[in-house]
Amino acid sequence: MGKKDASSDKQPVDQYRKQIGKQDYKKTKPALRATRLKAEAKRSAPGIRDIILVIVAILVFLLVVYAFFYLNLSTELDLDVDMD
Template identity: 55%
Template sequence: MGKKDAAGVRAGPVDQYRKQIGKQDYKKSKKELKSQKQRAEKKNSAIGVKEVILVLLAFLAVMVAVYAFLFWQLSGKDEQ
């Protein structure tokens, strides 16, 4: 009985207003989610200070090893 009576009634202005507000809220939250995703991607893709320091230390260690090897080779020939 209630369905037949309610089927002919259109949504009132209050219901239309609520729908519009719901659509706007959905759009806002969608924009916020997109901006949060972009911030997270930038944070993950950015090179940190720790990585830079580790690369420099590795390069320095290789250079010291090469220098020590060459020094050992050259000092051994002078003694002979």
């Protein structure tokens, strides 16, 4: 009895999968190929978000280096002025 109940639970899922499969077969092969290539390109291409994060990281690094040198040079100049 348990086997009958278990098999009836899977039946709607199998019907749904078959229905999806039939819809895929209705598409032409070039359309399926184009869809597959588009999905692969989307997975392999770096996203805009990744590019923006790299650019922001570089700008922050340059800002920190600039601030470090600015603060070091400005304190040295102040000391030179006070000594005169």
